[in-house]
Amino acid sequence: MPKDRSKRRNLLRPIAEAGHCGVFLIRMLAGIRLERGLLISTLQQTYMIGARSLVIIMICGFFVGMVLSLQSINALQQFGASDQVSLLVGKSLFRELGPVLTALLFAGRAGTSIAAEIGLMKATSQIEAMQLMAIDPVQRIALPRFLAGVISVPLLTALFNAFAIMGAVIFSVGVMGLDPGVFWSKLQTGILFGKDFMGGVWKSVVFGGIISLIAVFFGYYAKPTGEGVGTATTQTVVLSSVLVLIFDFIMTSFLI
Amino acid sequence: MQDPIIRISNLVYRRGTNIILDDVSMDIKRGSIVAIMGPSGVGKTTILRLISGQLHPNHGSVEINGQHISKLSHHELYRCREDIGVLLQNGALFTDLTVFENIATPLREHTDLSEEEIKDRVMAKLESVGLANTSDLMPHSLSGGMARRVALARAVIMNPKIVLFDEPMTGLDPIAMSTVARLIKKTNDNLGLTSVIVTHNVVQMTKLVDYCFVLAGSKLIAEGSPQALMHSSEPAVDQFMNGRVEGPLSFNSPKP
Numbered sequence: 001m002p003k004d005r006s007k008r009r010n011l012l013r014p015i016a017e018a019g020h021c022g023v024f025l026i027r028m029l030a031g032i033r034l035e036r037g038l039l040i041s042t043l044q045q046t047y048m049i050g051a052r053s054l055v056i057i058m059i060c061g062f063f064v065g066m067v068l069s070l071q072s073i074n075a076l077q078q079f080g081a082s083d084q085v086s087l088l089v090g091k092s093l094f095r096e097l098g099p100v101l102t103a104l105l106f107a108g109r110a111g112t113s114i115a116a117e118i119g120l121m122k123a124t125s126q127i128e129a130m131q132l133m134a135i136d137p138v139q140r141i142a143l144p145r146f147l148a149g150v151i152s153v154p155l156l157t158a159l160f161n162a163f164a165i166m167g168a169v170i171f172s173v174g175v176m177g178l179d180p181g182v183f184w185s186k187l188q189t190g191i192l193f194g195k196d197f198m199g200g201v202w203k204s205v206v207f208g209g210i211i212s213l214i215a216v217f218f219g220y221y222a223k224p225t226g227e228g229v230g231t232a233t234t235q236t237v238v239l240s241s242v243l244v245l246i247f248d249f250i251m252t253s254f255l256i
Numbered sequence: 257m258q259d260p261i262i263r264i265s266n267l268v269y270r271r272g273t274n275i276i277l278d279d280v281s282m283d284i285k286r287g288s289i290v291a292i293m294g295p296s297g298v299g300k301t302t303i304l305r306l307i308s309g310q311l312h313p314n315h316g317s318v319e320i321n322g323q324h325i326s327k328l329s330h331h332e333l334y335r336c337r338e339d340i341g342v343l344l345q346n347g348a349l350f351t352d353l354t355v356f357e358n359i360a361t362p363l364r365e366h367t368d369l370s371e372e373e374i375k376d377r378v379m380a381k382l383e384s385v386g387l388a389n390t391s392d393l394m395p396h397s398l399s400g401g402m403a404r405r406v407a408l409a410r411a412v413i414m415n416p417k418i419v420l421f422d423e424p425m426t427g428l429d430p431i432a433m434s435t436v437a438r439l440i441k442k443t444n445d446n447l448g449l450t451s452v453i454v455t456h457n458v459v460q461m462t463k464l465v466d467y468c469f470v471l472a473g474s475k476l477i478a479e480g481s482p483q484a485l486m487h488s489s490e491p492a493v494d495q496f497m498n499g500r501v502e503g504p505l506s507f508n509s510p511k512p
Binding site for chain 2: 037121124125126128129130131132133134135136140
């Protein structure tokens with residue numbers, strides 16, 4: 001009997017955890033006010049987690065664009081349609097690869113750093129000190145980081161896409177000798193603002209929210225030990241990557 | 257007789273099946289410096305957490321200025337905490353803020369003071385703990401004693417009525433220890449505070465405090481002036497106060 005109960009408890013734990021995370025999100029969102037303090041700390045965090053991810057996003061975007069055009073040209077040449085490469089690269093980037101890869105890179109670069117930072121603040125009693133000063137750490141610590149994540153990921157996605165297109169142009173036009181006019185005109189006429197561009201923007205907003213929520217939640221409830229901080233960091237990157245891919249499928253099925 | 261500022265009545269606190277505090281009662285006089293002493297792991301810090309409302313008693317009550325702490329709503333508890341300063345064991349300074357910003361945090365959060373007034377108040381507090389020239393330093397560049405003094409300045413920046421100290425002397429060299437002890441005394445007298453110090457440093461406490469409570473085996477075993485306790489005929493009190501190896505208090509931890 002007790003074995004059954006513990007099995008049931010283990011099965012129900014993810015549901016309870018998801019509920020707990022939902023309550024945490026509501027607690028955070030309830031604190032959104034147009035205040036100078038929140039604005040400043042959100043901007044600071046946007047710089048810390050967003051601006052500092054720029055280099056990795058630019059490098060990855062550039063090489064993803066190059067490899068995508070290499071693969072596409074290789075495949076399209078068989079059908080004599082290599083002039084369609086910019087359309088294929090653009091559609092794949094704006095709809096899927098841009099938001100998803102940026103989100104995965106963001107989870108590895110910024111999500112882990114958010115979880116580790118908050119976990120460490122907990123381990124060194126800084127969160128406790130804040131509560132004792134009658135300052136709500138959810139509002140003061142978690143909310144600015146969450147908002148910064150929601151703001152940063154779409155901006156980073158745009159940058160990723162721009163560098164990927166740049167990589168694709170350099171490879172297709174510079175290396176493979178494709179006509180630049182054809183490349184740009186196919187891209188301009190083939191990419192739809194509503195479906196392709198905005199679809200990607202919505203996805204990246206949701207991914208930013210998922211990653212930063214998971215990061216602040218696991219950081220905030222990390223065990224106040226070195227091992228606890230490590231576990232929170234690992235859980236953040238694993239769970240947020242999985243959720244990004246699941247939500248990508250769900251959103252794509254609605255947006256397509 | 258004047259009403260005590262803190263009244264703990266028949267307090268029982270359990271963690272799982274372990275009884276941490278059993279039927280503990282204390283009255284703490286307004287304006288006094290009081291020590292709660294006892295061997296490590298006896299529940300001294302737990303009492304501080306019960307006073308600050310971080311924990312709730314299983315039985316009995318904690319009253320501050322006549323308010324039952326465990327019956328307050330979240331909002332009321334945060335209001336009440338504005339009158340309580342806490343110095344945690346390691347200082348718990350915010351590692352991402354300068355010394356100045358650490359001390360200014362409660363003022364920015366709870367008052368509408370101008371930047372000029374905040375600067376004046378923070379610098380006055382830093383001056384009072386002898387660290388006026390450290391305002392731009394980051395916490396990691398301070399020594400243990402300096403960090404503790406900055407934490408003291410932060411704990412009293414809101415001019416609280418009560419300050420709770422959790423092991424303020426732990427890990428300090430003798431000079432830093434005496435400096436912190438003198439500052440606690442000076443701050444208490446100048447600001448008319450009530451100070452509650454949790455410690456096992458008997459030597460420093462006998463010089464500093466007006467009244468002591470001694471905990472052992474989950475119970476309050478003695479109370480009185482430090483001098484009276486030093487000469488207590490109660491074997492457990494005598495063993496603890498005079499640091500004797502032989503006696504009723506066991507060095508080994510009790511069975512869970």
